[in-house]
Amino acid sequence: MFEIVKRQEMAQGSVVLNEINAPLIAKKAKPGQFVILRGHEKGERIPLTMADTDPEKGTITIIYQVVGKTTALFKTLKEGDRYLDIIGPLGKPTDIEKVDGDVVCVGGGTGVAVLHPITRAFKQAGNHVIAIIGARTKDLLILEDKMKAASHELHVCTDDGSYGHHGFVTDVLKELLNSKNVKLVVAIGPVPMMKFVCNITKEHNVKTLVSLNPIMVDGTGMCGCCRVTVGGKTKFACVDGPEFDGHQVDFDELTQRLRSYLEQEKQSYELFKTKLNA
Numbered sequence: 001m002f003e004i005v006k007r008q009e010m011a012q013g014s015v016v017l018n019e020i021n022a023p024l025i026a027k028k029a030k031p032g033q034f035v036i037l038r039g040h041e042k043g044e045r046i047p048l049t050m051a052d053t054d055p056e057k058g059t060i061t062i063i064y065q066v067v068g069k070t071t072a073l074f075k076t077l078k079e080g081d082r083y084l085d086i087i088g089p090l091g092k093p094t095d096i097e098k099v100d101g102d103v104v105c106v107g108g109g110t111g112v113a114v115l116h117p118i119t120r121a122f123k124q125a126g127n128h129v130i131a132i133i134g135a136r137t138k139d140l141l142i143l144e145d146k147m148k149a150a151s152h153e154l155h156v157c158t159d160d161g162s163y164g165h166h167g168f169v170t171d172v173l174k175e176l177l178n179s180k181n182v183k184l185v186v187a188i189g190p191v192p193m194m195k196f197v198c199n200i201t202k203e204h205n206v207k208t209l210v211s212l213n214p215i216m217v218d219g220t221g222m223c224g225c226c227r228v229t230v231g232g233k234t235k236f237a238c239v240d241g242p243e244f245d246g247h248q249v250d251f252d253e254l255t256q257r258l259r260s261y262l263e264q265e266k267q268s269y270e271l272f273k274t275k276l277n278a
């Protein structure tokens with residue numbers, strides 16, 4: 001169990017895909033749900049939303065960005081290596097429904113990996129789905145082909161104009177909100193991106209779902225670490241989410257809480273890199 005059966009580096013090695021043997025999770029998981037992985041007994045617990053599942057093969061796919069010590073450690077795992085344990089599926093699945101209008105799925109960075117099964121499920125439910133994906137530059141863009149297949153129309157944006165639309169995903173979203181009959185937006189990516197998407201869709205009064213990524217520990221609603229404020233109420237992203245009504249989310253508080261251990265995370269990553277290169 002938990003053996004890596006396929007490993008692929010993306011976005012110049014800053015993003016890694018692992019397809020992992022986890023038959024019980026693959027059988028039960030639905031789009032929008034996540035797992036928590038540990039590499040070794042004293043390892044940090046890392047929550048990651050599944051990018052894909054294959055119940056027949058008994059595998060789940062995760063895609064993570066190398067941002068600190070634990071993800072750098074995960075990157076050293078090769079095909080045939082195993083994670084110590086994986087728990088899941090956790091969280092509530094996405095509420096996939098047939099919408100009376102267009103569905104726009106907006107993804108940024110590795111958020112595109114999370115968005116992919118959700119986009120596909122909205123299409124399979126009979127919706128007309130328009131996807132917008134973005135990255136800082138062409139080389140950092142992921143899953144373009146998969147997102148093309150999962151949607152009816154795909155718009156690609158890069159901040160530096162090296163590929164597709166020169167600018168932000170929000171530029172394209174604004175155009176679509178003015179020209180199409182958009183009834184639902186799903187936005188997954190960096191917190192500032194989700195916040196700006198929500199500011200725009202609020203003006204147009206279009207329902208918007210976001211998937212939040214607060215710091216988590218147990219992932220089962222007991223530690224309170226993942227608390228977020230939604231509509232003025234405290235919610236636990238691991239059991240009440242990870243998806244919420246974006247117009248109700250306090251993004252500024254989420255940003256602040258995500259930065260709580262920034263200094264310690266930096267020190268730990270530096271120490272790890274020093275040891276790795278020693």
Ligand code: FES
Pocket residue numbers: 215216217218219220221222223224225226227236237238239
């Ligand atoms: S991670 Fe502990 S309550 Fe959500």
